[in-house]
Amino acid sequence: MKLSRQLLAAALATIAFAGPAFAGTAALTKVGDLSEATRPHGVPLDYVVTPNGLFHPSCVIEVADDERVTANGAVVRRDGSEVASKSAACTHPRFVARNGAVERIEAQGEQPAFDGWVADSNSNAGVTPPAKKMVATFGVPSGPTTKSGQVLYYFPGLEDGGAVQTILQPVLAWNGFGDSRWTMTNWNCCKSGKTWHGSTIAVNTGDKIKGSMIGANCTNGVCTNWTIKSVDKTTGQSTTFNTEGYGQAFDWYFGGAKEVYGVSQCSQYPANGSITFSAIHVYDQNGTETTPTTWNTMKSGSAPACNYGVAATKNVTKITFSASN
Secondary structure, eight states, X not given: OOOOOOBOOOOBOOOOEETTEEOSOOOOBBGGGSOTTTSOTTOXXXXXXXXXXXXXXGGEEEOOTTEEEOTTSOEEETTSOEEEOOOOOOOSOEEEEETTEXXXXXXXXXXXXXXXXXXXXXXXXTTSOOOSEEEEEEEOOOOBSOOSSOEEXXXXXXXXXXXXXXXXXXXXXXXXXXXXXXXXXXXXXXXXXXXXXXXXXXXXXXXXXXXXXXXEXXXXXXXXXXXXXXXXXXXXOXXXXXXXXXXXXXXXXXXXXXXXXXXXXXXXXXXXXXXXXXXXXXXXXXXXXXXXXXXXXXEOOXXXXXXXXXXXXXXXXXXXXXXXX
16 A cells, blocks of 8 residues: 655745755745746745645744744743743645646645655555654765756655554755755654654765654554654764654654656756665664565656666665656
8 A cells, every 4th residue: 555645846036045954944945936837827926835735834933942842732942941832733734746737735634645756766655563663774876967947856755654643754855945046954743734844955966865753652553753764874964853753663764755846847856867775774663674675666757758666675765766858
């Protein structure tokens, strides 16, 4: 069984840098920033692109490294003091792409299965034990030859295969913030129709990234708290996002995934034609490694046809694609 991975397209406003890290809050790409030919029909132009679909900007919340999202939607500091009280559920619909069509998901409605990923490796949900820790290392690919506002996402991830509410994911993005460059941001979507993310750091082609998702206060496979961290091992920069797990048992692992928006030709993909997730390790709450010996693999048949491939061994997932038209 394949849970959906929402396809989006992205483009955004101008952002400032403080060295390799972003200064202040970075603005996500808006639907209106996409080329007219690739904009999803019927989606308001002020909606923003995320790794989890198209959202009204008021339903996307950034959380600082020293803050944590609680199960009731509040944001608290490390010392327990409250930054923002419990917020109401999102009242705006969101949009996901499924099999080439854009689907409108009404606020407070049933959460859809994630769909629309181009390629991934995944475990057998409900068969692999609940994770307490997952780590993966990946290199930042070359930039695409054609830069026309497309948004590309690459990440490992964790979900509860039996009661999907959210996905934990350290995400490498191309043009995720309308910047035509690579960045790393940690995400947790989609409790109460919202998507949450941590701070963003800029990364460069050739940098080695380590992404981790680590649970704490775990009982019977359910960890109350989770820390998602992305470290650029080349530059030393890092970003951290803390969140509660909403009572989920994260027993569905994604060794590596590729998700794209606004792509109409293969030259909009990284010029080197691949990304490799290596040193993939998953552990249960007893510290026992539960990394699957064999992964399921998925390749989309949606256009454009760019010769997608997924080769997965126990600790390595390589996603390949054509990068020329």
